[in-house]
Amino acid sequence: MSVVKQIAILGSTGSIGKNAIQVIDALGPEYGVFALTAHTNVRLLADQARQYRPRFVAVTDSDRAHELGELLADQDVEILAGPDALTTIAELDEVDVVLAAVVGAAGLPAILAAGRKGKRLAIANKEPLVIAGELLTREVEKNGGVILPVDSEHSAVFQAMQSGTRDEVKRIILTGSGGPFRQATAEDLREVTLDQALSHPTWNMGPKITVDSATLMNKAFEVIEARWLFDMPVEKVEVLIHPESIVHSLVEFVDGSTIAQLGEPDMCLPIQYALTYPARVAGITRELRLEDTGRLTFAKPDFRTFRALPLAYEVARTGGTAPVVFNAANEAAVEEFLAGRIAFVNIIEFVEHCLDKHSIKTELSLEELLDVDSWARREVTELACSV
Numbered sequence: 001m002s003v004v005k006q007i008a009i010l011g012s013t014g015s016i017g018k019n020a021i022q023v024i025d026a027l028g029p030e031y032g033v034f035a036l037t038a039h040t041n042v043r044l045l046a047d048q049a050r051q052y053r054p055r056f057v058a059v060t061d062s063d064r065a066h067e068l069g070e071l072l073a074d075q076d077v078e079i080l081a082g083p084d085a086l087t088t089i090a091e092l093d094e095v096d097v098v099l100a101a102v103v104g105a106a107g108l109p110a111i112l113a114a115g116r117k118g119k120r121l122a123i124a125n126k127e128p129l130v131i132a133g134e135l136l137t138r139e140v141e142k143n144g145g146v147i148l149p150v151d152s153e154h155s156a157v158f159q160a161m162q163s164g165t166r167d168e169v170k171r172i173i174l175t176g177s178g179g180p181f182r183q184a185t186a187e188d189l190r191e192v193t194l195d196q197a198l199s200h201p202t203w204n205m206g207p208k209i210t211v212d213s214a215t216l217m218n219k220a221f222e223v224i225e226a227r228w229l230f231d232m233p234v235e236k237v238e239v240l241i242h243p244e245s246i247v248h249s250l251v252e253f254v255d256g257s258t259i260a261q262l263g264e265p266d267m268c269l270p271i272q273y274a275l276t277y278p279a280r281v282a283g284i285t286r287e288l289r290l291e292d293t294g295r296l297t298f299a300k301p302d303f304r305t306f307r308a309l310p311l312a313y314e315v316a317r318t319g320g321t322a323p324v325v326f327n328a329a330n331e332a333a334v335e336e337f338l339a340g341r342i343a344f345v346n347i348i349e350f351v352e353h354c355l356d357k358h359s360i361k362t363e364l365s366l367e368e369l370l371d372v373d374s375w376a377r378r379e380v381t382e383l384a385c386s387v
Helices: 015-027 042-053 063-072 082-090 104-116 127-142 152-161 209-216 217-229 266-274 308-318 322-340 346-357 365-386
Strands: 005-010 030-038 057-058 078-081 097-100 118-121 147-148 169-176 235-242 247-253 258-260
Touching: 005 015, 005 082, 005 104, 015 030, 015 042, 015 097, 015 266, 030 042, 030 082, 042 057, 042 063, 057 063, 057 082, 063 078, 078 082, 082 104, 097 104, 097 217, 097 266, 104 118, 104 127, 104 322, 104 365, 118 266, 127 147, 127 217, 127 322, 127 365, 147 152, 147 217, 147 266, 152 169, 152 217, 152 247, 152 258, 152 266, 169 217, 209 217, 209 346, 217 235, 217 308, 217 322, 247 322, 258 308, 308 322, 308 346, 322 346, 322 365
Parallel strands: 005 030, 005 097, 030 057, 057 078, 097 118, 118 147, 169 235
Antiparallel strands: 169 247, 247 258
16 A cells, blocks of 8 residues: 655645645545645635645634634634644644745745755745745755755756756756736836736736736746755856746756756646656646647847846845845835835835845844845835835
8 A cells, every 4th residue: 555645735725736736636545635724715725625634724814713713613624823833734744745835935934844854845936945045955955855846947947957967067047938028128117007017928826926927026036046956056047038938947968968848838747746756647737739839939038127137146146135135125015016005117126225225144044034034024115105
């Protein structure tokens, strides 16, 4: 009898979490849903719990705990509440894989806790490696765990790197659709509306990630992520705009070979590979038919228009608390934009302001990183009030 691989999904009601549940369901009885969490969407969380019968569910917004309890009153499931619930679940001995799909920095303590327990970490959100890449990778290595990327670009790089060793890599090429404004000028961006920023041409994602795609901040974060995931200097990480979103990333080796991973723009494959690695099994990913794909195009991004990208290289080289400020200021500014309080172009302006104002610190604990995170968010809130 095979042993069931037990999975905890942090953020099961978001787009990645919902896809992950479908993937696990399709993989069959060798994979089980042990724990599910949400921030506020307790109705969907309760529906998921009824269907997949996890041992634990958690809602990080304590004010929604009573409602969740009423929705699951007739179910045999343990309910946890509050921000610390994510860490409790991540540390459970029964959990083999922690799939982290919590937007923003909220999931960082739980992800670090899972790393210290030597778990397999399937990371979908960019923030943990951006904010605490050095700390997280050190803890995972020290405790015998492993980090497997779930986002399509880094999963593609990870798969391509199976063709050689790290020392044989000449460069990593991250691809991106370019978002809705890939052909825009800096002047065009001054007129961008919220609806336009939320209209992604390829991917169906949550609002925060969609806005990050529009500013190319998502690619900026991926540059920093790649530095830690693959232990690669940022000088070896490049970005290409690829509107068709078929080639998810490439790795060029020193002998001139370039290995690419191709597939339909579908998150199910990177999710599944992170769960089944090193095995490949049949799943629910849509099949790629190159004869129907047509032309594939690539172009260099415009660093003058999309300033998040050159900022990312600067932040990665600086290190210390610079990535913390970079992420937190962006997250807070995107929230202000989504609320209609600032303009689209203010997002990067606020990020630059916080980086310029911050005094970089190095060798920090998690608590100190979170203090810097809070400072950057407060700074953005004050800036938004003055616009």
